[in-house]
Amino acid sequence: MKPNLLRQNRIQRASFAILCVVTLFSSLESVNAQSVCLPAPRLLTTMPMGGQTGSTIEVTITGQNLDAAEDLIFSHPGITSKKQVDANGQPIPLKYEVTIATDCPTGIHEAYVMTRLGVSSSRVFTVSKRPEVVRTKPNTTLETAMLLEVNSLCNAVMTKQSIDYYTFNAEKNQRIVVDCGAEGIDSKLKPVLIVADENGGDLLVERRGGAIDFTAPETATYVIKVHDLTYNGGAEYFYRLSLQELSPDEQVERLPSIQLVNSFSWPPSQYTEETLEAETEPNNQSIEAQQISLPCLISGNFYPAADVDTFEFEAKKGEVWWVEVASERMGRQTDPFVLVQHVGKEGEQEKLTDIAELNDIPSPVKVSSNGYSYDGPPYNAGSTDVLGKVEIKEDGIHRLQLRDLFGGTRNDPSNDYRLIIRKANPDFALVGWALHMNLRNGDRNALSKPLALRGGTTMPIEVVVVRRDGFDGEIDIEMTGLPTGVSATGLKIPAGQSRGILLVTAEVQAPRGLSQASVLGKALINDQNVVRPCSMASMQWPVVNAAQEIPSPRLLTQVPVSVCEIEGAPVSIAAAEDKVWKVLEGETLTIPLAHTHRCDFSGAIISLKTYGAGFEKVPSFDAPLNKATSEAVLDLKTLKTPPGEYTIAFYGSAVAKYQDCLEAVAEAEKALADAKAEVEKLSKESLELAEVAKTVTGDDKPIAEKNVQESNAKLKTAQAEVVAAEKKLKAATVRAKPKDIVDIVVSKPIRIRVKPAGKS
Numbered sequence: 047m048k049p050n051l052l053r054q055n056r057i058q059r060a061s062f063a064i065l066c067v068v069t070l071f072s073s074l075e076s077v078n079a080q081s082v083c084l085p086a087p088r089l090l091t092t093m094p095m096g097g098q099t100g101s102t103i104e105v106t107i108t109g110q111n112l113d114a115a116e117d118l119i120f121s122h123p124g125i126t127s128k129k130q131v132d133a134n135g136q137p138i139p140l141k142y143e144v145t146i147a148t149d150c151p152t153g154i155h156e157a158y159v160m161t162r163l164g165v166s167s168s169r170v171f172t173v174s175k176r177p178e179v180v181r182t183k184p185n186t187t188l189e190t191a192m193l194l195e196v197n198s199l200c201n202a203v204m205t206k207q208s209i210d211y212y213t214f215n216a217e218k219n220q221r222i223v224v225d226c227g228a229e230g231i232d233s234k235l236k237p238v239l240i241v242a243d244e245n246g247g248d249l250l251v252e253r254r255g256g257a258i259d260f261t262a263p264e265t266a267t268y269v270i271k272v273h274d275l276t277y278n279g280g281a282e283y284f285y286r287l288s289l290q291e292l293s294p295d296e297q298v299e300r301l302p303s304i305q306l307v308n309s310f311s312w313p314p315s316q317y318t319e320e321t322l323e324a325e326t327e328p329n330n331q332s333i334e335a336q337q338i339s340l341p342c343l344i345s346g347n348f349y350p351a352a353d354v355d356t357f358e359f360e361a362k363k364g365e366v367w368w369v370e371v372a373s374e375r376m377g378r379q380t381d382p383f384v385l386v387q388h389v390g391k392e393g394e395q396e397k398l399t400d401i402a403e404l405n406d407i408p409s410p411v412k413v414s415s416n417g418y419s420y421d422g423p424p425y426n427a428g429s430t431d432v433l434g435k436v437e438i439k440e441d442g443i444h445r446l447q448l449r450d451l452f453g454g455t456r457n458d459p460s461n462d463y464r465l466i467i468r469k470a471n472p473d474f475a476l477v478g479w480a481l482h483m484n485l486r487n488g489d490r491n492a493l494s495k496p497l498a499l500r501g502g503t504t505m506p507i508e509v510v511v512v513r514r515d516g517f518d519g520e521i522d523i524e525m526t527g528l529p530t531g532v533s534a535t536g537l538k539i540p541a542g543q544s545r546g547i548l549l550v551t552a553e554v555q556a557p558r559g560l561s562q563a564s565v566l567g568k569a570l571i572n573d574q575n576v577v578r579p580c581s582m583a584s585m586q587w588p589v590v591n592a593a594q595e596i597p598s599p600r601l602l603t604q605v606p607v608s609v610c611e612i613e614g615a616p617v618s619i620a621a622a623e624d625k626v627w628k629v630l631e632g633e634t635l636t637i638p639l640a641h642t643h644r645c646d647f648s649g650a651i652i653s654l655k656t657y658g659a660g661f662e663k664v665p666s667f668d669a670p671l672n673k674a675t676s677e678a679v680l681d682l683k684t685l686k687t688p689p690g691e692y693t694i695a696f697y698g699s700a701v702a703k704y705q706d707c708l709e710a711v712a713e714a715e716k717a718l719a720d721a722k723a724e725v726e727k728l729s730k731e732s733l734e735l736a737e738v739a740k741t742v743t744g745d746d747k748p749i750a751e752k753n754v755q756e757s758n759a760k761l762k763t764a765q766a767e768v769v770a771a772e773k774k775l776k777a778a779t780v781r782a783k784p785k786d787i788v789d790i791v792v793s794k795p796i797r798i799r800v801k802p803a804g805k806s
Contacts, residue, residue: 081787082483082491084616085706086498087111087166088588089159091281094180094201095231096172100148103178104130107140107159108281110588113707114162118142119560120171121157121604124150146173153302154231156603162707164498164608165560167584170231172286172302174199185211188246191269196222200287204235204272206279212270213244214289216262223298224270225257227286230303232586232600235283240271254379256458259298282587298460303377305601308429310477310581311407311512312375314466319343325465330354332396335445340367340467347462348373348380348450357446358389359467361438368470368515369404371432371448373463380461381406381430381451389443398445404434405451410510410544418492418592419482425583425599427477427510435516472517476567476580478509478548479599483699483790492597494585497563497607499532499552502618502642504792506657506697507548509580511539511567519569523548523580527563529609531556535693535795539567540659547657549695549795552609554618554642560608612709616702617652617671618642620794627796631689631803635680637796639669639696647671648701648786654678654793658694660687661798671700682800689802696793703784711782714775721768728761 088110097103105127107118118127124147129137152175156168177195181202185192191211194200202210216222228235239252241260244267250258253275262268274283288301325346329336335356338344346355361367373380384404390397409428414420438444448465450456480495499505509523523536523546531553539546548565565580582605586598621627622638629635650672656664663685669676678696735757739750 081785082789083493083495084500084702084704084787084789085111085163086493086496087159087161087163088494088496089157089166089169090587091284092157092169092171093203093284094178095170095227095233095284095286096174096178096199096201097144097146098174098176098178099146099150099152101178102143102145105142105144107142107157109159109166111163112140112159112161112166115140116160118144119158119160119165119606120144121155121168122150125155125157125171125173154304154603158496158606160560160608162610162612163500164610165496165606166498167494167496167588168602168604168606170304172227172231176288176290181210187211188269194270194287194289196220196289196291198289202272202285202287203281204274204279204283204285206283207277208279209271209273212272212287213267214270215267216265218262218265221259221261221292221294221296223257223259223288223290223292225288225290225301226255226272227288227301227303228284229255229598230301231284231286232304233282233284234278234587235285236275237285238271238273238275240269242269242271244269246271257298257300300460304586305377306375307425307427307477307583307599307601308407308431309375309377310427310583310601311429311433311475312372312431313464314370314471314475314514315473315578319345322464325355329356332356332445338467341469342465342467344465345462346448346465347459348382348453348456349459349461351457352454354447354449357448357465359444359446360442361444363438363440365438366470367436367438367467369402369432369434369436369446370466370468370514371404371463372466373450373461374430376462376464378461378463379456380453380463382432382463383449383451384432384434385447386436387445387447388438388440389445390440399439401439401444402434402436404432404436406430407433407512410512411508416592417597418490418589419484421484423479423482423508424492424585424592424597425477425479427512433512433514468515470515472571473514473576474517474521474567474569474578475512475514476509476521476523476565476578477583477601478507478565478580479583481506481508481547481790483788490590490592492585492589492592494588496584497550497605499550499556499607499609500613500615501552501556501609501611502554502615502644504549504551504618504695504794506695506790506792507550507565507582509536509539509546509548509565509567511544511546513544517569517571518542519571521546522568523565524568525550525563525565527561528607529556529559529561531559532607532609534563535695537658537693537695537795543659547695549657549792550607551794554614556609556611558609558611560606563605563607565605614644615791616643616645616647616704616789617700617791618644618794619654619669619696619791621796622675625797626799628799628801629680629682630801631687632683633803635682635798637678637680639676639678639793641669641671641674641676643671643674645705646703646784648703652698652700652791654696654698656694656696657792658692660690660692660800661685661694666698669696669698680798687800689800692798692800693795694798695795698791699788700791701786701788704787705782705784707778708782710778711775714771714778718768718771718775721764721771725761725764725768728757728764732757732761 130141186208226237521539525534
């Protein structure tokens with residue numbers, strides 16, 4: 047398919063997909079969304095969103111389920127915090143004093159909070175070398191515009207249905223780059239940037255998230271306007287506005303940004319740019335083709351608009367080359383396309399024979415068709431970049447054309463790429479995420495799911511692989527660096543498949559703890575043991591209704607894992623004995639299961655399926671939710687499971703009658719009892735003092751009356767405390783009232799040894 051036809055086809059498919067999603071959402075409008083996933087702590091905002099090296103700043107946070115928030119923790123040890131305290135030395139909730147070391151690396155870091163339920167989801171915290179300020183006053187008119195210094199950063203929250211105004215002073219011919227960090231720092235803001243004259247007349251406008259490269263025509267005061275593309279705003283629409291002076295020939299560097307999920311597969315292992323060769327323009331036409339020799343690593347960019355970069359090389363029949371292009375995975379809004387042709391002769395005319403069209407790295411697994419977890423994960427590990435094979439059919443000159451399929455509307459010199467042409471180097475890249483539920487009954491959640499484990503919980507992590515250059519072997523998954531009482535069991539990615547499951551289990555009695563974990567994949571490639579890191583991804587925001595908001599996942603820089611002691615899993619399922627279960631090939635294995643219930647459930651049974659290669663075709667079976675035992679029957683004759691060592695787990699979903707923060711009820715009851723006891727004590731004391739005051743005469747009379755007044759004042763305060771305690775108890779009781787919440791239930795991993803038939 048020629049590129050222009052391919053482009054038209056993709057537009058048609060995209061339009062049809064959008065129509066399908068709109069139709070689906072419309073059909074579900076009448077269905078009530080079901081509450082899914084037990085409460086988890088989530089850090090939603092920090093203000094400011096970053097700071098300068100060598101500074102100490104005040105940071106205020108907001109989030110979900112941040113009860114008893116403790117330390118504000120950062121992904122780099124060069125950023126530390128302590129709680130802010132009031133005049134009486136008492137901690138101020140959700141306020142911290144954050145210190146950034148002078149040698150702390152600049153760029154993207156992450157912040158998260160330890161709470162009663164464990165570690166929260168993270169929020170980006172950016173470190174810079176430049177002075178930073180926080181906007182504290184409204185600036186929604188030209189008259190109230192905030193003055194900014196050049197070479198500084200301003201942290202702010204977008205004002206809803208308004209424009210935020212700033213001013214700066216510039217000398218004639220001074221080059222100023224105005225940039226707005228938003229989506230790249232987890233914000234929901236889609237910024238529109240405008241540089242205007244001092245009267246507010248627009249000079250330059252950027253509506254697609256880019257920076258404005260502005261050279262002042264005169265020495266004057268200039269205006270910056272910032273607003274959301276749809277004029278939305280609020281606490282989740284934060285941004286960092288940057289003004290930076292550059293010399294005329296200096297390259298623009300954008301503000302640091304998060305990495306999207308698909309960037310996990312770039313760069314290849316052992317990648318280095320030491321042999322990088324620059325693309326040389328002009329090379330759009332065949333007569334201008336840049337001559338290269340293979341293998342090669344080329345740096346270029348899709349610029350100007352409609353740019354086509356053409357390269358020629360010699361190759362021999364039977365050779366196999368792998369072509370990889372990275373651009374979208376480097377954070378660029380591009381869609382690379384590669385066409386490889388053999389260049390021959392037909393008389394005096396050039397004869398071109400297409401031998402390969404390469405486009406898009408497909409997702410390793412089927413992605414959800416509507417943005418949330420419906421018929422697949424709400425994460426896309428595929429990319430619009432290129433990774434494919436070129437088989438040479440005959441000797442001679444070959445021409446490679448590289449273009450951005452939608453580059454006709456993009457005129458951005460920062461849209462660079464890397465082109466690699468190499469002999470086969472079999473390898474793999476991994477990414478994982480906390481598994482989401484596949485519900486089709488109106489649930490539209492796409493939630494950030496921190497690895498905050500309750501005792502007795504097994505949390506499943508879905509791990510997928512992008513395979514390189516023909517590698518097709520099995521991959522073992524493991525997780526290290528876990529807290530005490532937590533273990534991880536990797537259910538391997540089988541040969542030829544693209545998905546595996548990692549099970550993270552907290553023992554029932556696991557102590558409260560937090561650690562930084564690592565996830566790894568191990569494989570045998572060309573008789574060599576190969577170990578590769580597994581990136582982890584999470585949702586930027588907990589989306590409760592994907593019909594109204596598009597989920598936006600990203601990669602994490604760290605993998606914090608925590609255990610809370612205060613709550614246990616609603617139900618834990620495990621084999622009755624912790625051992626290796628042995629069975630002969632082709633026979634039936636019955637595994638007794640033990641259930642530990644910690645709450646009531648809606649419904650009497652849970653339907654269980656099976657994780658684990660060799661056993662994933664076990665028919666689903668029912669287990670009781672009101673009994674302490676059940677059993678799983680595995681028919682190896684039907685499954686045709688070959689001899690070997692296996693690890694499996696059973697999983698399903700159940701609706702728990704969850705009681706949130708139950709311990710708060712007991713604490714509130716005790717506080718109310720103590721307050722009532724104090725009232726009773728002070729009431730008795732006041733009566734006694736009043737009786738004494740009646741009998742006292744002379745100079746002692748005023749003293750006695752004063753004692754009565756003071757006692758009555760204490761009594762009044764104590765009575766107010768009773769009222770407050772009653773309100774707290776009522777709120778705690780309402781919060782602890784059982785609520786139907788559906789969640790994933792996964793058994794503790796079970797080990798099985800299948801022996802060859804005929805052996806005891």
